[in-house]
Amino acid sequence: MDPTTASSVPTSAAARSIARWAGLGYLAIFALAILANFAVVTRMVTPDDPAATMAAIAGDAATFRIGIAAFIAIAMIDVGLAWALHQVLRHTGEQRSLLAAWLRLAYSIVFATAVTFMAVALHLATGGDAVAGLGDEARAAWVGTAMTAFDTAWLIGLVAFGLHLIVVARILVDARLASRALGIALILAGGAYIADTFAHVLLPDYAAVADVMLAVVAIPSMVGEMWLTVWLLRGGPRTAPAKPRRATREAVPA
Numbered sequence: 621m622d623p624t625t626a627s628s629v630p631t632s633a634a635a636r637s638i639a640r641w642a643g644l645g646y647l648a649i650f651a652l653a654i655l656a657n658f659a660v661v662t663r664m665v666t667p668d669d670p671a672a673t674m675a676a677i678a679g680d681a682a683t684f685r686i687g688i689a690a691f692i693a694i695a696m697i698d699v700g701l702a703w704a705l706h707q708v709l710r711h712t713g714e715q716r717s718l719l720a721a722w723l724r725l726a727y728s729i730v731f732a733t734a735v736t737f738m739a740v741a742l743h744l745a746t747g748g749d750a751v752a753g754l755g756d757e758a759r760a761a762w763v764g765t766a767m768t769a770f771d772t773a774w775l776i777g778l779v780a781f782g783l784h785l786i787v788v789a790r791i792l793v794d795a796r797l798a799s800r801a802l803g804i805a806l807i808l809a810g811g812a813y814i815a816d817t818f819a820h821v822l823l824p825d826y827a828a829v830a831d832v833m834l835a836v837v838a839i840p841s842m843v844g845e846m847w848l849t850v851w852l853l854r855g856g857p858r859t860a861p862a863k864p865r866r867a868t869r870e871a872v873p874a
Contacts, residue, residue: 632857635708639856642704645697646849652690652697660687670764671756677745677763684745688738695732698724705788708856712795716787723784730777734770741766775820778813785810785844797857805844812837 660683664676677684702724710717741763744754754762785806793803816837820826826833 635711635857636855638704638707639852639854642701642708642856643849643852643854645701645704646845646852649694649697649701650846650849652694656687656690656694660684660690665767670760670767673741673767674745674756674760674763677742681742681746684738684742688735688742691735691738692732695728695735698728698731702728708852709788709791709795709797712791712797716791720784720787720791723780723787727777727781727784730773730780734773734777737766737770737773741770772820775817779817782810782813782817785813788848795857798851802844802847802851805840805847808840809844812840 664673664680664684664687666672666676702721705724706717706721709720744759744763744766789803789806789810792798792806793800816833819829819833823829
């Protein structure tokens with residue numbers, strides 16, 4: 621047996637422990653996302669009214685900073701989740717597990733980049749003399765542009781995240797680590813994220829279908845990701861990872 625190969629496969633106890641930590645990470649992401657989305661972005665950003673958005677940010681800059689901090693924390697936790705899921709799933713096949721991890725890491729990088737646009741909006745709204753020369757109207761326009769860039773970058777990242785969920789689903793189903801229903805829920809959630817991003821890009825009037833797309837994304841993502849969280853909190857796969865086969869000695873031609 622190759623000792624390096626053997627050490628790269630976690631024991632079942634270690635895999636269950638990592639899975640539970642990943643589940644706790646998911647719970648933290650849910651809590652932080654609710655705070656950042658509903659207490660900050662949804663409340664303070666008014667679509668198509670950059671002046672109102674700038675006034676809201678300037679009037680409650682402390683809350684906006686908390687939203688930025690929450691999003692940064694989410695991005696960092698997602699990096700940890702990419703590693704944790706790889707450790708839990710790698711015994712099913714190194715390459716597919718790595719693909720899932722890289723897709724989630726790609727999402728984390730794009731999402732962290734998106735959050736920088738929120739920091740730009742904050743600076744424009746509260747920068748004082750540093751941005752006063754732009755004039756209030758121009759500043760408001762740039763604040764609106766920065767928040768639009770935040771949304772757009774996040775949507776692009778969600779394509780990678782959707783693909784990540786689909787790959788994880790295939791691993792869970794093919795390796796029989798979880799129920800087929802969980803796999804289907806994750807595939808639907810991943811497909812919904814991808815479809816919503818392309819709907820934003822391709823439809824000339826996304827607002828006309830916004831409510832429908834919200835349901836299309838929200839329902840499968842809540843069901844699938846909460847289900848995955850419960851699966852992780854319960855320790856993930858119950859079966860022990862397959863042990864590597866012992867190396868066989870091959871005849872070497874003289």
